[in-house]
Amino acid sequence: MKWKELEEEPCSMARTIAVIGDRWTLLILRECFLRKRRFEAFQSSLGITRHLLAERLKKLVRQGILRRVPYQESPKRHEYILTQKGLDLYPIMMAIVHWGDTHMVDERGRPVLHEHKKCGKLFEPVMICSECGEPLLAKEVHTHPGPGGWAASVPPPADLPSEPSTGGPKAARSKTVQPKAKSRTRAA
């Protein structure tokens, strides 16, 4: 399987991975969400080679995730700004950060805390069902083939591994905050 084929697979996950599924691209996007916009800024904060950076930026622009906007004329200079399509990657970024916060922190705790301006509190992102508002669990999701074909996307591990305490990290787990939204039916 080549990367071009990946983009054409009838699977939303494969297609997304074909676009943002490599380390540098993800890190560049992190910088974008950190409001970095310029070539030099990306290069110096990531330590990516200029060659690769140029290539990745081109790809992100081609894909409509970044826009290349002139910010000065004399020597033509551009900056790279997230489009709406790019901003829509935010849940992916937050999900990645949250997993890292849960499973990859050292004793010192998480590197960054997030505050929700709207409610003023430190929070964790929680993924819920758009229809009933309950938190999504893998085992409670069922997949159906959609109009776009072939069925490979993320479905539920129906017979979920029961995790018989096979010596994984024990401290890391279950720090996840339960959502306490105003008044959704209580999560089980």
Place this chain on the structure above:
Amino acid sequence: MKWKELEEEPCSMARTIAVIGDRWTLLILRECFLRKRRFEAFQSSLGITRHLLAERLKKLVRQGILRRVPYQESPKRHEYILTQKGLDLYPIMMAIVHWGDTHMVDERGRPVLHEHKKCGKLFEPVMICSECGEPLLAKEVHTHPGPGGWAASVPPPADLPSEPSTGGPKAARSKTVQPKAKSRTRAA
């Protein structure tokens, strides 16, 4: 920056990317959530080379994302099963699928639909604030340095690009379903 350094950066995103941030790993995980568990199953459905597959599986086991469990003795055979740490990747997977569903589908529509067993409806995943239950928008999130150090994680693009209709795809956007949970304070 080398990949080993990446794992040590005080950034939950970098650390997560160091573990799952490459194309094959993400695709292998997709298969895991599709309940594939065996070497041959991964290999034949992904078309990954056996060499790389073996390496990636080892890494995922080392990281505690998969467990290698014997399922027969005579010729010793094992299967790879998601641990809780692995199952916790579900929101990342769903976020990736959802972005693909929104931005990477062709005319035929999405390849797979998701049904929430609990409420019986086809849904979309929505990411909300654990504290107030409102959907999370990048611009409404503020970051603070946490105890774990240095501040590089996903914060808000404070001065969000206003997306002045610079010829991106127009059909693709805004298919996102608004959450309609029982009775949270209405999203703006």
Place this chain on the structure above:
DNA sequence: TTCTTATGGTTCTAAAATAGAACTGTCAAA
């Protein structure tokens, strides 16, 4: 017994991607 198949790898070589460093080009300011 010998052959074939199933499974889960390992070992090669060639091709592709990445790292690292140097170089180009434009303009402004010193």
Place this chain on the structure above:
DNA sequence: TTTGACAGTTCTATTTTAGAACCATAAGAA
């Protein structure tokens, strides 16, 4: 006239990946 900032491009060396063949164990068939 030189230096510096910025945004790249070009080059070679190293590392990863692709692709195919090979190895090992055991069951079952001929």
